[in-house]
Amino acid sequence: MDPFFILESAKSFEEACASLLQAVPDHGFGVLAVHDLGQTLRRKGLAFPEECRIFEVCNPLQAAAVLANTMALNMALPCRISVYTEAGRTRIGMLRPGVMLAGLSADPSLAAVAGEVEASTRAIIAAAAAGAGPAMGCAQDP
Structure with a gap:
């Protein structure tokens, strides 16, 4: 199984x-934390043309x-x-729990818990992408 779940969104970053x-x-x-990786890399003097924010999320x-x-x-x-x-496209994704x-x-x-978490986080991504295109790397999944 593909370890990534990624949706493309028509929304801006x-x-x-x-x-x-x-x-x-x-x-x-x-949301526990947000890491703006793109901004951090640019602040370190790297010519990083993309945007990337990593949201740490948790269900206690x-x-x-x-x-x-x-x-x-x-x-x-x-x-x-x-x-x-x-490449000019907005994507929202995660490693599959x-x-x-x-x-x-x-x-x-543990597999049962991971399945529940994955269903929830997929729903979060789908809601955030709203109107997203087909899932990348998981088009065959239910």
């Missing part, structure tokens, strides 16, 4: 970022369930959703 901030709490998650109940499984899984938290541009956690644990209860 700033509009997509604002929409993501609105969609996160609607799905029971909170799901995070607690993951940590109850294995405390070392704290290193896989929180979930990250990126809004970025590539199910794929990532499956590589860290074979516990079926």
Whole structure:
């Protein structure tokens, strides 16, 4: 399975970022931090032409369930959703929680939590993209 879930949006980068901030709490998650990677790279003197913000999002109940499984899984938290541009197009994406956690644990209860988190974060991305084109890297998924 493709480890990425990415939707393209007709929205501008700033509009997509604002929409993501609105969609996160609607799905029971909170925003813990926002990292403006593009701005950081430019501030360091690099000629970085694209935009990229990484939103760290978390659902406390799901995070607690993951940590109850294995405390070392704290290193896989929180979930990250990126809004970025590539060749003039706005994209919103993430690493799939199910794929990532499956590589860290074979516990079926963890797979169930990862599935729930993935469904929620996909819904967040879809809401933020609003009117997005087909999913990239996951067109075959349900």
